[in-house]
Amino acid sequence: MKSAQRTTRPLALAVAALVGLPLALTACGTSTAASSSEAVTEISVMDYYNNEPDKSFIGDALTKCGTQAGVTIKRETVPGKSLISKVLQQSSSKTLPDVLMLDNPDLQQIAATGALAPLADFKISTDNFAEGVLSAGTYKDKVYGLAPTVNTIALFYNKDILDKAGVTPPTTWDDLKEAAAKLTAGDQYGLAFNANPTYEGTWQFLPVMWSNGGDEKKIDTKETEQALQLWTDLVKSGSVSSSALNWTQADVKDQFMAGKAAMMVNGPWQIPALDKQPTLQYGVVKIPVREAGQTSVAPLGGEVWTVPQTGNKARQAKAAEVVACLNSDENQMAMAKVRNTIPSKTTLADKFATENPKLATFTELIKTARARTGQLGEGWPAQATKIYTAIQTALTGNASPADALKRAQGQ
Amino acid sequence: MSLTTDLSQTAPRSTGKAAGKANRKHGRVADPQTEARTPRRRTRQRRERIFQWLFLVPAVVYMALFFGYPVVKNVVMSFQDYTTATFFTGEAPWVGFANYVTVLSSSLFSTSLLNTALFTIGSIIGQFAIGLALAIFFQRKFPLNGILRSLLLLPWLLPLIVSSAVWRWILDKDSGALNRFLGDLGIIDTGIPWLTSTSLALIAVVGVNIWIGIPFNLTILYGGLQEIPDELYEAGSLDGATGWRAFRHITWPMLRPVVSVVLVLGVVYTLKVLDIILGLTNGGPANSTQTIATQSYDLSFHEFKFGEGAALGNVLVIISLVFAVLYLRASRRAVDE
Numbered sequence: 244m245k246s247a248q249r250t251t252r253p254l255a256l257a258v259a260a261l262v263g264l265p266l267a268l269t270a271c272g273t274s275t276a277a278s279s280s281e282a283v284t285e286i287s288v289m290d291y292y293n294n295e296p297d298k299s300f301i302g303d304a305l306t307k308c309g310t311q312a313g314v315t316i317k318r319e320t321v322p323g324k325s326l327i328s329k330v331l332q333q334s335s336s337k338t339l340p341d342v343l344m345l346d347n348p349d350l351q352q353i354a355a356t357g358a359l360a361p362l363a364d365f366k367i368s369t370d371n372f373a374e375g376v377l378s379a380g381t382y383k384d385k386v387y388g389l390a391p392t393v394n395t396i397a398l399f400y401n402k403d404i405l406d407k408a409g410v411t412p413p414t415t416w417d418d419l420k421e422a423a424a425k426l427t428a429g430d431q432y433g434l435a436f437n438a439n440p441t442y443e444g445t446w447q448f449l450p451v452m453w454s455n456g457g458d459e460k461k462i463d464t465k466e467t468e469q470a471l472q473l474w475t476d477l478v479k480s481g482s483v484s485s486s487a488l489n490w491t492q493a494d495v496k497d498q499f500m501a502g503k504a505a506m507m508v509n510g511p512w513q514i515p516a517l518d519k520q521p522t523l524q525y526g527v528v529k530i531p532v533r534e535a536g537q538t539s540v541a542p543l544g545g546e547v548w549t550v551p552q553t554g555n556k557a558r559q560a561k562a563a564e565v566v567a568c569l570n571s572d573e574n575q576m577a578m579a580k581v582r583n584t585i586p587s588k589t590t591l592a593d594k595f596a597t598e599n600p601k602l603a604t605f606t607e608l609i610k611t612a613r614a615r616t617g618q619l620g621e622g623w624p625a626q627a628t629k630i631y632t633a634i635q636t637a638l639t640g641n642a643s644p645a646d647a648l649k650r651a652q653g654q
Numbered sequence: 655m656s657l658t659t660d661l662s663q664t665a666p667r668s669t670g671k672a673a674g675k676a677n678r679k680h681g682r683v684a685d686p687q688t689e690a691r692t693p694r695r696r697t698r699q700r701r702e703r704i705f706q707w708l709f710l711v712p713a714v715v716y717m718a719l720f721f722g723y724p725v726v727k728n729v730v731m732s733f734q735d736y737t738t739a740t741f742f743t744g745e746a747p748w749v750g751f752a753n754y755v756t757v758l759s760s761s762l763f764s765t766s767l768l769n770t771a772l773f774t775i776g777s778i779i780g781q782f783a784i785g786l787a788l789a790i791f792f793q794r795k796f797p798l799n800g801i802l803r804s805l806l807l808l809p810w811l812l813p814l815i816v817s818s819a820v821w822r823w824i825l826d827k828d829s830g831a832l833n834r835f836l837g838d839l840g841i842i843d844t845g846i847p848w849l850t851s852t853s854l855a856l857i858a859v860v861g862v863n864i865w866i867g868i869p870f871n872l873t874i875l876y877g878g879l880q881e882i883p884d885e886l887y888e889a890g891s892l893d894g895a896t897g898w899r900a901f902r903h904i905t906w907p908m909l910r911p912v913v914s915v916v917l918v919l920g921v922v923y924t925l926k927v928l929d930i931i932l933g934l935t936n937g938g939p940a941n942s943t944q945t946i947a948t949q950s951y952d953l954s955f956h957e958f959k960f961g962e963g964a965a966l967g968n969v970l971v972i973i974s975l976v977f978a979v980l981y982l983r984a985s986r987r988a989v990d991e
Contacts, residue, residue, distance in 0.1 A: 501829075
């Protein structure tokens with residue numbers, strides 16, 4: 244019995260290996276051959292718009308720009324979460340696509356690797372772009388990425404619920420606390436935001452932190468403490484569900500749509516979903532500031548398009564043409580409209596706001612919106628982790644906002 | 655060629671008690687005449703030996719490529735300042751034990767280590783106890799036994815990402831099914847913050863992991879129970895060993911080799927659980943469900959500190975290795991017995 248086992252086991256292993264090996268090898272083999280002498284007829288593009296309707300909108304824009312540049316587009320869309328690991332893999336195997344889309348806070352990390360070409364090399368104009376947009380695309384004084392359209396977050400409110408309660412949309416923190424308390428009744432909360440332990444939680448906190456003069460380089464300051472105190476008060480008083488500690492922005496939207504939250508902090512990408520429910524009447528205002536007179540500073544969201552260093556000058560030139568085309572005035576307006584985002588050139592803002600009144604608040608906010616990586620560059624992920632850690636520590640009552648921030652800053 | 659060497663070839667090499675006994679019982683002793691080796695037979699054996707090794711080659715290559723290389727790479731990485739730039743430039747300066755020092759001295763490490771221990775121990779106890787109880791329950795013959803048993807395998811078949819998403823809805827404080835259920839029964843007035851209270855989140859996560867682990871325990875233990883011959887129970891019942899006494903004196907001792915395998919495998923699986931925690935809580939609230947595995951993942955793939963992530967990953971590998979060695983010893987004993 245035993246000796247029989249001993250002889251069959253290696254055989255079984257070998258068979259298992261033979262079955263597994265080809266699978267593994269095909270999974271590894273992703274290379275795009277490129278020779279520099281031939282005329283460029285095709286360029287490869289990678290982005291993370293893998294869901295409809297964005298997938299088609301972006302695809303159409305790419306196809307059009309490709310035609311204009313005289314090339315066909317070979318496009319690959321990957322899920323958002325796996326984009327960075329894929330980019331890192333490709334940069335070590337030197338198989339980066341000709342045109343690469345990146346979420347704007349990730350640009351610094353990739354630019355720091357040296358894998359991207361400065362857009363100035365291709366004489367792409369950076370005129371008229373909003374300051375925040377340019378700083379998001381800039382690494383060490385060189386612009387590496389441009390975003391045709393951008394987004395940010397603001398305060399959505401349910402018109403019917405507010406009217407019924409006789410509440411006007413808040414503009415200051417005191418207003419916000421009062422309104423949220425008044426709007427909390429039964430299983431309906433006054434406000435919903437996301438304070439989860441990811442960069443999303445940090446992103447949602449930035450407007451109150453920045454508007455009050457808080458600084459991401461040093462978070463244990465009075466200004467940031469006041470902002471965190473506001474978030475803590477809202478949860479402690481029950482105006483915001485403690486589930487905020489675990490919600491994503493999509494969960495927050497679901498609560499708002501179900502009428503379980505009278506107001507929410509969220510972005511314009513939720514508008515298509517909100518509009519699918521015609522009974523839902525909503526308005527959008529800037530996120531309240533501590534004192535009247537302060538400017539509401541929102542964080543800049545959106546994706547930048549870059550030209551990786553693939554080593555093939557001819558292909559890079561074509562890739563740059565496509566990136567420039569995506570960022571043309573005409574394309575910015577068209578893409579912003581269908582995708583519920585905001586053109587990134589300030590010169591287009593007023594026209595866009597009058598044509599799309601629903602997005603007027605966001606358009607206004609983009610003018611002063613700040614890039615998350617503007618000050619810290621590659622240091623952003625580490626600091627963003629500290630910020631959400633502090634938020635979670637304070638919101639769970641494990642420490643006062645001041646202590647939570649001090650502890651996180653020293654981490 | 656002496657008789658003794660021939661005998662040692664045919665008889666089991668390790669003098670396993672059971673096998674030896676069986677041989678003697680059936681009187682199957684090697685006959686020197688038939689077993690005598692001719693030169694031709696010897697070359698055939700050698701050829702067979704070579705073939706055996708050839709068949710091993712793909713497996714060895716496979717193991718080296720897909721298991722050996724990553725492990726070695728991870729060890730090397732943990733001694734380097736490995737950043738995003740390294741991927742493009744290939745440059746990663748050596749930093750000695752700096753990554754280990756940073757990771758082990760961070761204030762989060764003790765939290766993660768404790769959570770990892772609590773998560774693993776809690777999960778294993780729950781999975782094993784419920785799995786064993788169900789396995790014994792299903793030994794009885796009753797209608798729908800087979801169907802029920804296969805239904806219990808469902809948690810095992812679901813992708814972990816799906817399980818965790820569904821459980822996140824069930825455990826939601828305000829609109830979760832569990833709180834609705836408890837509320838309708840009149841047990842609670844306000845929703846219990848299963849996933850957003852620092853004192854409950856770890857318990858909730860362990861609970862979900864127990865649910866996921868039950869099928870594995872049930873299946874393996876049920877298999878182990880089937881191996882125990884009925885005669886033992888019949889003999890035992892004649893001596894008055896039924897119910898609990900039968901379990902204590904027959905089932906448990908006979909099942910022990912399987913139990914040790916299940917437990918050790920369970921520990922190794924549970925130590926590295928990532929998807930469930932990320933899906934349910936992302937390590938929150940306030941790091942109360944952060945384990946070494948999730949922290950290592952965060953360091954590498956969110957903060958891009960690949961060296962530190964690798965160092966922490968290696969700490970986990972070392973802990974797992976201890977249990978892997980235990981597993982190897984346990985499984986060898988199980989086979990021998």
